[in-house]
Amino acid sequence: MPYTQHSRSFQENRYVYPVLSRRSKGISVGINLNPDKVCNFNCIYCQVERNQEKGTDLFSLDGKINLSPFPGDIPRISRELKETLDLVKTGRIFSLPPFDKIPAKLRHLSDIAISGDGEPTMVPCFYKVIEEILKVREGCYGDIKVVLITNASGLNRPKVQDALDILYQNNGEVWAKLDAGSDACYRRTSRTRIPFGDIVRNLIATAQRHPIVIQSCFNRINNQPPQGEEIEHYCQLLKRLTVRGGRVRLVQIYTAARPPAEDDVTPLSEDELNFIAGKVQEIASLPSETYP
Ligand code: SF4
Numbered sequence: 001m002p003y004t005q006h007s008r009s010f011q012e013n014r015y016v017y018p019v020l021s022r023r024s025k026g027i028s029v030g031i032n033l034n035p036d037k038v039c040n041f042n043c044i045y046c047q048v049e050r051n052q053e054k055g056t057d058l059f060s061l062d063g064k065i066n067l068s069p070f071p072g073d074i075p076r077i078s079r080e081l082k083e084t085l086d087l088v089k090t091g092r093i094f095s096l097p098p099f100d101k102i103p104a105k106l107r108h109l110s111d112i113a114i115s116g117d118g119e120p121t122m123v124p125c126f127y128k129v130i131e132e133i134l135k136v137r138e139g140c141y142g143d144i145k146v147v148l149i150t151n152a153s154g155l156n157r158p159k160v161q162d163a164l165d166i167l168y169q170n171n172g173e174v175w176a177k178l179d180a181g182s183d184a185c186y187r188r189t190s191r192t193r194i195p196f197g198d199i200v201r202n203l204i205a206t207a208q209r210h211p212i213v214i215q216s217c218f219n220r221i222n223n224q225p226p227q228g229e230e231i232e233h234y235c236q237l238l239k240r241l242t243v244r245g246g247r248v249r250l251v252q253i254y255t256a257a258r259p260p261a262e263d264d265v266t267p268l269s270e271d272e273l274n275f276i277a278g279k280v281q282e283i284a285s286l287p288s289e290t291y292p
Helices: 071-090 126-140 158-169 183-190 196-209 228-243 270-284
Strands: 016-021 026-032 109-115 145-150 172-177 212-217 219-221 248-254 265-267 288-291
Touching (some): 071 109, 183 228, 196 212, 270 288
Parallel strands (some): 109 145, 145 172
């Protein structure tokens, strides 16, 4: 089963799906908190197939945005999560295609990942969902890590901060997106109305409170790799995060592994990713991993 196969559909489930994850080196049970495929970013490399036209602002379409899950959906999330964790725990999942192709050394649960076809912290009942996920994990896989994958835009919300507190008390961690070091590059890559300054402030404040992982996606655009100056700005920003007392456990540097939103976005080579990782070490003195 290749890492490029990353479907968020599994059986009859609406929210929960298992995948073979390259960054967690095993099975990651994902919880898609945005099954309606609405995001407040519109990243050029996004691999979510949206119903909307490419390049449109996803929050401005005729006001009919349906941000499920609603509180009434929480029992369903809970049931789907229990059933999927049980499939992995008993090993039954490895008799089902395409999981039957996974090599023996990767046949283990690495984490539960809260992510989705949009930004999970935008969900109104985010705190309640986190509480429920932790409850299910306790009864099924008590010690497994729970990761929140976020674009950092909602990390300043009080209820999200409360949710992060209980997450960190229970072997949880935030993996937050940072794909740029300058406002211009951020706007070109993320295509959102949310100011870059807000994202940076949220990252610093969260990292001051809890150690975080930074996830950065770099690509070739119109056949051009990221400019040296932009990489410098990005590394300086990482450094600023730590100088301001933020804790960054790891920087994950990756590139589009599946067909992205825009055709002129293509993956970087392993050498190009390693070059960025070297700069992260040299300028920001932070550990990093690359995922070609
Ligand atoms: S934040 Fe994530 S889901 Fe949203 S557009 Fe960017 S890559 Fe896609």
